[in-house]
Amino acid sequence: MAYADIESRFFRLAQAISRTVPDRVKIGAVLTKNRKILSVGFNRMDKTHTAMDRLGCKKRLHAELSAVIGVRWSDVQGAVLFLYRTMRNGKLGMSRPCCHCQIILRNAGIRRVYYTDPSHPNSVDFMDIRGR
Numbered sequence: 001m002a003y004a005d006i007e008s009r010f011f012r013l014a015q016a017i018s019r020t021v022p023d024r025v026k027i028g029a030v031l032t033k034n035r036k037i038l039s040v041g042f043n044r045m046d047k048t049h050t051a052m053d054r055l056g057c058k059k060r061l062h063a064e065l066s067a068v069i070g071v072r073w074s075d076v077q078g079a080v081l082f083l084y085r086t087m088r089n090g091k092l093g094m095s096r097p098c099c100h101c102q103i104i105l106r107n108a109g110i111r112r113v114y115y116t117d118p119s120h121p122n123s124v125d126f127m128d129i130r131g132r
């Protein structure tokens, strides 16, 4: 199976998760490594992360952190994250990680993040968190 097919599978899963989020902001996350799923996450109002408290970001646990929490540190090293945001009208929305999450993802060892971006010709863009 081509990597693009696997990527689109991860995005479809992230999309399905995002649609279940009982919040105005609907973001699903799929954490992967070596083309296998490590965990999934979604943004939630009922949980936060100590690192978010330190950074002054207490409002909600963002989907990308929700996916990373609870995964073994050694597994997270070099992992690839997929983020999908569903808007209330059902269309995809921007899910680029915020600056707080980017810091935490970098410290956690995430290698690359793919995220939905309605302004991008392919509706998807990515950022390399770690240069290795």
Ligand SMILES: [Zn+2]
Pocket: 062, 097, 098, 099, 100, 101, 102
């Ligand atoms: Zn964030």
